[in-house]
Amino acid sequence: MKLIRMKYTKWFNISRDGLSKNNPIVIAVLGICSALAITNRVDNAIAMGIGVTFVIVASSSVISLIRNFVPSKVRMVTYMVIISTFVISVQMFLEAFFPNQASELGAYVGLIITNCIVMGRSEAFAIKNPVKYSIVDGFANGFGYMFVLIFIAIIRESLAFGTILNYRVMPEGWTNWTIMAIAPGGFFVLGMFIWIFRELSNNFEEQV
């Protein structure tokens, strides 16, 4: 009974939207550049997923907090400035206190600024909703992005390098599929994943 009641709460619907119904990658097809670039290794996918989730949650909550003061003409610039501030702050923090992780993630942290999902959630949700719901939306979209990344990375890393998280999973003598390590391999796997996900969730484009 509790589960049925939960289905009608705003929290539940926002979470379901981000994770599956309007998943940023498979349904909205946002954040594809970074998804193709970094999903050739599972550890990269996890790191990027955590970074993007943090930036979406932080920027969405700040934008939601100041939403009544943001002039509509400069709202996009406002999003960019706030998102960039968070990304640069995260980069500085990592370089100062976690230098090893910073050198591993160096290229990806900068890429977060260009991720359309972060800007998309600010414009589509945070600017119109209170802080508490913006935080839930940030987590839902961040996790929705991360689980797709990890799924694709598991397939690509195992085929491209014969490993998952650097542990050998393919038999000795396995020939690495180099194409899976580069962007075309990412396109194939992502395309298949989007197709299967939409088939299973009965999500189709409306006929015009």
Next chain:
Amino acid sequence: MNRHVKTLVFVIMLGAITSGTLLGMDYWTADYIAANEEYQVRSAVLDAYGISYTPGNVHDVYEERVEEIVIESNGVSYTFYVDREHGNVSFGFEGGGVWGPITGMLSLEDDWVTIRQVRVLSQSETPGLGGVVAERDYLAQYVGVVFDEENGINVTHSPEGDDSEVDAITGGTRTSNAFQTILNDTYFDYKDVWETYMNEGDAS
């Protein structure tokens, strides 16, 4: 008019708050970042010379075992990190990769042609492809490689057994080419400056 003023005030406040945040972050982290960078360079040099150290005594060991020689040439400062005991030498390299700068340390034997160690300290190459250039397993094959007097080292997909050849990165040809150029350019630059410095020393 009132709306324009409101927008202007908002933009100024946003700029001030975000700039203040970043300045605060910079003030808080700058010393730590500089210390981390210094630690990276010093540990790379000590590793290259096979000198053992701990994070706690790295600076003491470095001061005792390594001599820093800074030479000015054509308005540029060249820093050499010389092993006081064996005469091995290291210097920094920096140059353009495919997506951004690649920086690191190149260490040589005292014969000035044999590589003791190559360490990449920062890079922005494609993860899993060109990014392999920073992996220690990949860089281990540079140890013992000899700089050819005219052509330097050759990073190639089809090595023929020459002692100046190194395997290129599979799927990272452009990064391999860029890395070869960076190492060779840096090597010949530093070698010229060092030889001039030594000759001047002999003359005086």
